[in-house]
Amino acid sequence: MKISKALLVVDAQNDFCPGGALGIPQADKIIPTINKYIKAFAKKKLPIFATRDWHPARTKHFKDFGGIWPVHCIQNTPGAAFHPALRLPKEAFLLYKGMDPQKDSYSAFHAQDLRGLEFDKILKIMGVRELYIAGLATDYCVKFTTHDALRHGFKVKILVDAIQGVNLKAGDSENAIRGMLKAGAKKFSLKMLK
Ligand code: VGL
Ligand code: ZN
Secondary structure, eight states: OOOOEEEEEEOOBGGGSTTSTTOOTTGGGGHHHHHHHHHHHHHTTOOEEEEEEOBOSSOTTBGGGTSSBOSOOBTTSGGGSBOTTOOOOTTOEEEEEOOOTTOOOOOGGGOBOTTOOBHHHHHHHHTOOEEEEEEEOIIIIIHHHHHHHHHTTOEEEEEEEEEEOOOSSTTHHHHHHHHHHHTTOEEEOGGGOO
16 A cells, blocks of 8 residues: 555653743643544554654753743653553654754654654655654644645645644734644644544
């Protein structure tokens, strides 16, 4: 079978969930829904990707070094670990992003696997044409990833029941969703799963 669809779970990590360094209210509530998508994709033998925000201790991404964020998702710390309720199969492709101490990078298209292979290359090799995107945060990583995916020629479904936003400013997530739809992404939710 020609693989064309893939699931992308973005940054479903402890630090982005309540109690974490950059805890997003209700972020943990989407994990069971993400797990349902994971099951559905695994059952169809479709690829599943999961990114982790994976920062060095010093990076311009953090307030202390000129950025806008509190310290979060430091490599190999509990805050950077996947949420304990997330059920990724052993076949899932794991990707890492945010390692460059000089840059903010939110998009999964700046992520790579442990060998340094970039997300875009992996998708091309596998024949993926359409990404189903879930995770955190709607107004940052999900947004930047979606726009990059569309620019790279992929179709995008935003899993609206499996994303959650930071909302540094009220309305950021709604604006992000509006922008993604305008750029060509489509909404998708569990009830549309076949
Ligand atoms: C993210 C804020 C800071 C994200 C990463 O992945 O959405 N947001 N670092
Ligand atoms: Zn980050």
